[in-house]
Amino acid sequence: MKVIKTTLICLLFCSIFSYGQNIQDIINQVDINRLTLTLNEFTGEEMVLVAGNLEEIDDRRQANNDVAANYLVEQFEALDNVTITDQPFNTAGRNIIATQLGKTNPNNIYVVCAHYDTVDLYCADDNATGTVAVLEVARILSKQCLDNTIVYALWDEEEIGLRGSAFYANLAAANGDNILGVLNMDMMGYDGDAPGQPGDNQFDIDYRNIAGSAAMKDDIITVLNSYTFDLNVIEVNPGTTASDHASFWAQGFTALLLGESWETNDETPFYHSNEDTVATLDLQYYGEMVKLVTAYMATKASLVAVDNTVTQTGTMLTSNQSSTSYQWYNCDTDTAVSGATNQSFTPNNNGTYSVEVTSGTCVERSTCIIFDSLGLESFLDDEVNVYPNPVKSNLNIETNSNIRDIDIQLYDVSGKLILNSSSSENITTLNIKKIPQGIYFLNIKSSEKTGTYKVVKE
Known part of the structure; x- marks a missing residue:
């Protein structure tokens, strides 16, 4: 085992894991290892800490999924720039929602969503895949300042009548919410080709000529064609009403469904059974699907031009954003470093550090960087x-x-x-x-x- 030199550590953390400033950088942050881990946790195939207890989340069936809901709340609580709503809508149902307000147009709302309830144990494809995709999009975009608002929504009781999404859509319509698009993900991890092998990698976009849903479909295809994805789209019109986007169609909102290709009979053979496990998924295909959704949401939310990356030169760390205010943090203690408010910072001790940059109303914090350059x-x-x-x-x-x-x-x-x-x-x-x-x-x-x-x- 060879030691990793300090310069390599800086390159690794400053470049690969720093938060980019354009759509391709955002796409590159989708982490298949993190997706796989979260899928295993959320399907109960790996134990995970929830509320301080080691839990196995293998059962997410209606009225028996509070541990799953609590897990989702904790996942959102770990993010920056979001407000969490734990939304009960009947005696057992709970929607888990995180809202990231836009800096320029907070009333322009885009929703990315999935249901987290199931009909059996595990249910990795239906619909841990959609749920985990929402968490990954939120993890990446919550570190960015956005012009428009994103609602990251996870619905309960989809399997017994779209109840959670219907409650939210009805309330949004009554409130006059300016929802410009709802991207619903349901079953997006199965592809009949051998996992990880070249194949058709087809996926469906289900839409109808309701509000701007057809134009929203076109916008996703534009994103698909603007960057490199190993995916092929199947357009389905009239699309199915058997998932949560239909709740928004019923209220006249722009919405659509993205998922594996039922239209070409290439859906999981383990549908609605306890054989629907992570091992049956094509994780490479799934990663491409999450990249596409992330790219689309970043495009519609519109990134504010703030650079929150950091460069290390010798014993100095420098924010790459100019003409702003700065505060450096010790990540080990999660505390501000007293007096460290300049663009460049020379730590007195080895450790991990980040910088919070403020430009106008936009505040972004860099990833934590391992600093180990004090002469040893x-x-x-x-x-x-x-x-x-x-x-x-x-x-x-x-x-x-x-x-x-x-x-x-x-x-x-x-x-x-x-x-x-x-x-x-x-x-x-x-x-x-x-x-x-x-x-x-x-x-x-x-x-x-x-x-x-x-x-x-x-």
Whole structure:
């Protein structure tokens, strides 16, 4: 296991995981590993912490899905720039909604939505795929300032009559909400070709000549043709009314359905059964579908031109946005660094840092960057051994006899500190069994040397 040099860490976090300023950058942020992890969590195929308890969310059937709803609330609570509404609409039904207000035209509303209830256990395709897609779009766009408002909506009780979406659509119509488009996702992860292999990768857009729904379909196809997606569209008119977009059609709103191709009989054979698991999905196809939805929503919401990326030069971090105000943060403690309000910042200590930039009414915060450039040499290959890697449970850190008293930090790909420890042993074992699957970075530091290692948690 070779140590990752500081310059590589900066490149990784400053470029790949920083939040872009154009649609292609936004598309590139869709993370198939995160999508896969969230699908496994939300289908109960992997345990997850909800309200501090280790849960298995394998049952999301109506009136038995409060744990699932609570999970969704916590996912939205982790985001910036959204207001969360936990919306009961009868004795058991709960819509979970996050609203990101537009900076320029807050009354121009676009809705991206899916239902999260099921008819059986697991139900990965129907409709964890749509739900997780909404969460991914929200994760990416909530870091951006937008001209128009996006509502990220997750409906309950779709399977017993579109009840959650009908409640919301009726209320929106009564309030005169200026909803310009509703993009509903329902079953978008199955493709009959062998998963990950070349094939037709067809998907349906179901629309009708109601309000501006046909024009909305054309706009999605324009986005499809403007960037590179491994997808082929099937236009369906008149589209099905068997999902939540129909609630908005009933109120005269522009809306449509995006999903796998029922029109060409290429839908999951495990529909409405407990055999509908993550293993049956074509995750590569699903990733392309989520990219398309993300690109469309970013296009319609319209990105405000603020650059929230950071460049590292030597021991200095610099915001790439000029003519604004700045506040640097210590991500390890999630606190503002006193006096660090200039465009450039020189940390006094190694750690993870971000910058919040303000331009007019727009406030955006960069991703957290691992900073490890204060004069320490890097460990040699034979001085530190991190194993096994990939790891499922216990991660071992073995140092040679010349190294004592090490500090250990484990970060996720966003730069968030997951674990902080120290040791004076030559072999230190970290129990990371409860940490979600994904890619992490392990920073090890002695009084004289330092090293950062990529770790894959299975």
